[in-house]
Amino acid sequence: MTKLVLGTKNKKKLTELKDLLADLPFEVLDLSPWPDVPDVEETGTTFEENARLKATGFARSVREYVLAEDSGLVVPALKGAPGVYSARYGGTHGNDAANNTRLLAELKDIPPEKREAYYVCTAALADPEGNVLVVTEGRCHGRIVSDYRGGGGFGYDPLFLVPEYHQTFGELSLRVKQALSHRAKAVSQLRPVLRRLSQQSGN
Numbered sequence: 001m002t003k004l005v006l007g008t009k010n011k012k013k014l015t016e017l018k019d020l021l022a023d024l025p026f027e028v029l030d031l032s033p034w035p036d037v038p039d040v041e042e043t044g045t046t047f048e049e050n051a052r053l054k055a056t057g058f059a060r061s062v063r064e065y066v067l068a069e070d071s072g073l074v075v076p077a078l079k080g081a082p083g084v085y086s087a088r089y090g091g092t093h094g095n096d097a098a099n100n101t102r103l104l105a106e107l108k109d110i111p112p113e114k115r116e117a118y119y120v121c122t123a124a125l126a127d128p129e130g131n132v133l134v135v136t137e138g139r140c141h142g143r144i145v146s147d148y149r150g151g152g153g154f155g156y157d158p159l160f161l162v163p164e165y166h167q168t169f170g171e172l173s174l175r176v177k178q179a180l181s182h183r184a185k186a187v188s189q190l191r192p193v194l195r196r197l198s199q200q201s202g203n
C-alpha cells in the first residue's frame with residue numbers, strides 16, 4: 001500500500017488528520033519513523049506558503065507522499081490576528097494557554113457581536129520528490145467567547161463557539177468537530193486526488 005506521511009509535529013492535529021483519512025487505502029504514517037527529520041521553518045506570510053513549505057520540506061526528507069497543513073484562527077476585529085502566527089501568538093510556539101490568554105486580552109473591550117472568528121486550514125499534498133500536487137482550503141466560522149468552555153480539542157477550541165450548536169469545540173465531541181472543522185473541509189477536497197493516486201499505485 002502506498003505510504004502517506006503526515007508532515008506535522010502537532011499530536012492533536014495528527015490525531016484529527018489520521019481519523020479523517022482512516023477510510024482511504026493508504027498506509028498513513030506520522031514522522032516518528034524519521035526521528036532525525038529536520039524541522040521545516042514556517043517563514044511564509046500566508047497559510048498556503050507555509051503549507052507548501054511543510055509538504056515540500058518533509059517530502060524531500062522522507063521521500064514519500066506527504067500531506068501537510070497550515071492552520072490558524074482569524075479574527076477580523078483584530079485585523080486578522082492571530083492568523084498565520086496562531087501557534088506562537090502568546091510568545092512561545094505551541095503554548096495553547098498563553099495563546100488563549102493573549103486572545104482574551106486582545107478582545108477584552110470587543111463586544112460579543114464583534115467577536116466573529118474563523119479557523120482556516122490550508123492543506124498541501126507533495127509527491128516524494130517534493131512537488132506540490134494540490135492545495136486545498138477549508139474554513140469554519142464561529143465566535144470567540146470570553147470564558148473557557150470545555151476541555152476537548154486543542155489550541156483555541158475552548159474559546160471557539162460554534163453558533164449552530166451553542167457550544168465551543170472544547171465542549172463538542174470529536175465526532176462533531178470532524179464533521180464541521182476547517183481541517184475536515186480541507187481534507188475532504190483532497191480526497192479525489194488521493195483516490196486517483198491510490199488507483200495509479202494499484203493499492
Ligand SMILES: O=P(O)(O)OP(=O)(O)OP(=O)(O)OC[C@H]1O[C@@H](n2cnc3c(O)ncnc32)[C@H](O)[C@@H]1O
Nearest residue numbers: 008009010069070071072073086087154155156157
Ligand atoms: O506546523 P505543525 O507541525 O503542523 O504544528 P503547529 O501546531 O505548529 O501547526 P500550525 O503551524 O499550522 O499552527 C496551527 C495553530 O493554529 C491553531 N489551530 C489550528 N487548528 C486548530 C484547531 O482545530 N483547533 C484549535 N486551534 C487550532 C493552534 O493554535 C495551532 O497551534
Ligand SMILES: [Mg+2]
Nearest residue numbers: 010042070087
Ligand atoms: Mg507550525
